[in-house]
Amino acid sequence: MLALAGLLQKQGHAAVPQAPHFVPKATNVIFCFLDGGLSHVDSFDPKPKLAQVDNKTATNITNPTVTKNRKWLKSPWEFKRHGQSGMPISELFPHIASCADDIAVVRSMQADLPVHSAGVLLLHTGSNLAGRPSLGSWSTYGLGAETANLPGFVLLSFGAVPCGGLENYSNGFLPASHQATHLMASGHPIVNIVPADKMASVQRAKLEALGRQDRSFSESIGGNDDVESAIQNYELAYRMQSLVPDVLDLSKETTATKRLYGIDSKIKSKSLYATQCLRARRLVESGVRFVEITCPLGLANGTWDQHDDLKKGHEKNAMDTDQPIAGLIKDLKQRGMFEQTLIVCAGEFGRTPHAPSRDGRDHHPEGFTVWMAGGGIKGGTIYGATDELGMVAVENVVNMHDFHATILHLLGLDHEKLTFRFSGRDMRLTDVHGNVMHPIIA
Numbered sequence: 001m002l003a004l005a006g007l008l009q010k011q012g013h014a015a016v017p018q019a020p021h022f023v024p025k026a027t028n029v030i031f032c033f034l035d036g037g038l039s040h041v042d043s044f045d046p047k048p049k050l051a052q053v054d055n056k057t058a059t060n061i062t063n064p065t066v067t068k069n070r071k072w073l074k075s076p077w078e079f080k081r082h083g084q085s086g087m088p089i090s091e092l093f094p095h096i097a098s099c100a101d102d103i104a105v106v107r108s109m110q111a112d113l114p115v116h117s118a119g120v121l122l123l124h125t126g127s128n129l130a131g132r133p134s135l136g137s138w139s140t141y142g143l144g145a146e147t148a149n150l151p152g153f154v155l156l157s158f159g160a161v162p163c164g165g166l167e168n169y170s171n172g173f174l175p176a177s178h179q180a181t182h183l184m185a186s187g188h189p190i191v192n193i194v195p196a197d198k199m200a201s202v203q204r205a206k207l208e209a210l211g212r213q214d215r216s217f218s219e220s221i222g223g224n225d226d227v228e229s230a231i232q233n234y235e236l237a238y239r240m241q242s243l244v245p246d247v248l249d250l251s252k253e254t255t256a257t258k259r260l261y262g263i264d265s266k267i268k269s270k271s272l273y274a275t276q277c278l279r280a281r282r283l284v285e286s287g288v289r290f291v292e293i294t295c296p297l298g299l300a301n302g303t304w305d306q307h308d309d310l311k312k313g314h315e316k317n318a319m320d321t322d323q324p325i326a327g328l329i330k331d332l333k334q335r336g337m338f339e340q341t342l343i344v345c346a347g348e349f350g351r352t353p354h355a356p357s358r359d360g361r362d363h364h365p366e367g368f369t370v371w372m373a374g375g376g377i378k379g380g381t382i383y384g385a386t387d388e389l390g391m392v393a394v395e396n397v398v399n400m401h402d403f404h405a406t407i408l409h410l411l412g413l414d415h416e417k418l419t420f421r422f423s424g425r426d427m428r429l430t431d432v433h434g435n436v437m438h439p440i441i442a
Contacts, residue, residue, distance in 0.1 A: 115363070117164045130167040147286065
């Protein structure tokens with residue numbers, strides 16, 4: 001059986017569970033992607049010094065993409081301490097603030113470039129360039145899926161594609177069965193999930209005929225991973241027809257649970273985001289290994305990308321995401337799922353502490369904030385720091401490879417051992433870098 005499991009993994013059968021390298025802290029991941037760049041100095045990294053120098057000319061700016069004649073800009077929002085840990089959190093996030101003792105905030109993140117497409121790809125794949133496997137793909141490659149009837153890696157989408165494109169959710173050079181399956185926020189979650197054939201036997205016969213043709217073609221060219229994966233995906237889609245509508249049927253949830261997430265909100269974007277957060281819990285509960293939730297519909301460069309209208313934009317986006325994400329944490333705790341489910345909230349970079357106007361901030365990869373909760377995370381923890389103005393990470397600096405190494409570690413995977421032979425070398429998510437952030441692990 002061990003030999004068969006290894007053989008099936010090599011052939012790209014994502015549904016075969018694999019043994020982790022060591023005992024995992026978490027078995028599942030829910031990644032809340034904050035597309036566009038949430039401002040760290042307005043959310044989880046308060047800077048009183050900014051208030052002292054507010055509207056004064058900013059100096060020592062080294063970012064080549066920003067113009068001169070910029071002024072320091074204090075946060076429009078107040079910070080208060082929350083929980084037994086006394087964690088300071090902006091008034092933008094009152095619901096997440098109520099979970100302060102459950103989250104670990106990393107204030108010393110750094111990315112490579114102040115460019116959305118490169119930053120989003122780096123966050124998802126560990127590379128600024130397209131063509132590498134997504135974090136979710138590496139997770140299912142390393143551990144397999146927990147169920148044969150649902151995909152291991154699911155993307156809960158709102159129809160918009162972030163900068164960097166669908167490569168963010170690609171399997172890259174891993175077997176094609178490790179790419180993300182997209183589920184939409186409204187309407188049918190998957191196109192054509194409802195079978196056109198009234199009789200199951202007719203559909204089964206068509207599927208088998210298609211499978212025979214594909215296998216014959218694959219054999220004629222000496223075997224092909226993409227063709228074999230396509231056959232597997234057809235079979236998976238066939239099994240999903242009955243299961244996906246049931247898993248995503250929120251009518252089975254209580255009114256109290258829906259209210260906890262904010263699904264009853266009259267704000268459509270918030271209700272849709274709440275729907276996806278609750279769907280994420282149901283998918284993880286049903287055996288999906290890795291679920292990513294994108295942002296509600298917004299600008300092409302991401303909903304947190306407020307070069308102008310910072311106050312209006314960040315308040316709108318926080319309104320959409322704050323209660324649903326906090327509701328997810330609280331719901332997982334109530335169901336006894338919190339300890340095995342890792343929640344990750346991150347964007348591709350932060351925003352500048354300075355600006356050319358009084359209501360906007362630009363891209364800032366030199367120092368920003370992400371946070372995690374659940375599976376193996378030491379709640380109420382603050383790790384790393386930026387300088388007094390929020391310009392540069394100066395303490396326990398964390399790069400994206402460290403971030404990925406930590407997530408894999410919590411899943412029981414050694415990032416140095418999780419490799420795939422491609423183009424003459426052993427490739428890995430963290431390339432030749434990466435250090436686990438042990439201080440944030442319980």
